[in-house]
Amino acid sequence: MTANHKQLAMTAYQRIFGDLDVSAVDEYLSKDFIQHNPTIADGPKGVKQLVEMLASQGVQKQKIEFKHVVTDGDIVILHTRYEMAGDEWRFIDIYRVENDKLVEHWDAMMQMPGTRANNNPMF
Structure with missing residues (x-):
């Protein structure tokens, strides 16, 4: 089942955030989607507003x-x-999957700094 979860999350993420496809939100998120990012409202509506x-x-x-x-x-x-807006970002998104839908989300994000304290890649 985890291979299906992996593909579901990757496809949803590309469609929603890569393709900026608002219609994909209803396709991949549960109607009771729980959002743990405090700047985004719960439910599919919050993700649609973000996109x-x-x-x-x-x-x-x-x-x-x-x-x-x-x-x-x-x-x-x-x-x-x-x-985003000419800046490079790194994201870590954590999703919980249930019944072939994304049902819960946590994240952390980091903008690529102009000056680095080390030469280690962010990936």
Whole structure:
């Protein structure tokens, strides 16, 4: 089942955040979606509002670069690279999957700094 969870999360993430496809939210998220990012409302509506905001701010459609994808039972962890408003970001998104839908989300994000304290890659 974890291979299905992995593919579900990656496909959903690409469609929603890479393709900025608001219609994909209803396809991949449960109607009772629980959001742990305190800046985004619960439910599919909160994610739709986020995608609409990103598009309105000029974020372009893009191919998401998945560096690490880890599954553990009903949990999928995505480590990705994303560009927003000309800046490069790294994200760690954690999803819980139930009945072939994403039902819960946690995340952490980091903008690529202009000056680095080391030469280690962020991936």
